[in-house]
Amino acid sequence: MELVIENVSKTYANGVRALDGVSLTIRTGMFGLVGPNGSGKTTLMRTIATLQDPDEGSIRLGPTDVLQDKEAVRRVLGYLPQEVGVYPNINAVTLLSHLATLKGITNRTEREHAVENLLKRVGLWDDRKKKLGTFSGGMKQRFGIAQALLGNPELIIVDEPTAGLDPEERNKFLNHLSEIGESVIVILSTHIVDDVAQVCNDMAIIREGFVLHKGEPQAALDEIRGNAKPELDEFFENHRVLTTRLRAGKTIAHVLADERPGEGFDGADPDLQDFYFMKLRRVNGNGNGGRARGGGNGRDRSMLERDGHVTAVDSGKGR
Secondary structure, three states, X not given: OEEEEEEEEEEOOOOOEEEEEEEEEEEOEXXXXXXXXXXXXXXXXXXXXXXXXXXXXXXXXXXEEOOOOHHHHHHOEEEEOOOOOOOOOOXXXXXXXXXXXXXXXXXXXXXXXXXXXXXXXXXXXXXXXXXXXXXXHHHHHXXXXXXXXXXXXXXXXXXXXXXXXXXXXXXXXXXXHHHHOOOOEEEEEEOOHXXXXXXXOEEEEEEOOEEEEEXXXXXXXXXXXXXXXXXXXXHOOOOEEEEEEEEOOEEEEEEEEOOOOOOOOOOOOOOHHHHHHHHHHHHHOOOOOOOOOOOOOOOOOOOOOOOOEEEEEEOOOOO
């Protein structure tokens, strides 16, 4: 099964162009759609989920034209929105049974069997009689997965699912998604790069409606892996700093460089977040000629001069 998106564009009535010629091919497995807030992720997810129409372009799920045969798509679609809405005074088994009926599972025995299996699958069977208003954020998200799996969907869309979850809930949630992605297409829309690095076998980076990159996370890391390291305070303005973060009171920065420009710093391997910010720097400019269109895997020559490398910088002092 493949989801094929070709040249999809969308401009809202206020003039905001949310999508601009987006083209992606997404196959069975976990696919990460990553980008900052306002990048067009939710617009694309809503379009794929048949909740709104694009201005132009086409979307196909296997042999089905998503834009022309919306009912067929909805029968095989599972959708987990950014916030899972629940009736707080209803228990999990009652609400999931109601949603199963709406999904078309009208046979009582079949419905009860499906509800039991799904609640067990997401680890909520022991809590099935508890009111949903007492559930933690992670439990609500797992309930959201259960409702998204009703009817054995072939395509599952999850939009910013780990926002607000504590680390333990986040890991459990991502593990559930990873298991589901072994047999269906799961699109994980997020601005948290680590989520994509943890569970996705394919990804795209989107910014202001453009696809900046499409490929495997590991290939992205290989593209920018390297070993040199410049001095932070002296080179902050003159070198291409991708990210900075505080660790134990020290500023750690990741920088693009083609050779070791200073002493006293140790090299470090890049992570997927480095690649993500490298692509965003292309859009923001940073002396590289302004906005770059397209999502190809070609190198940005102004950012990666002579196949420059990502290097870690530790100034040894706060900034």
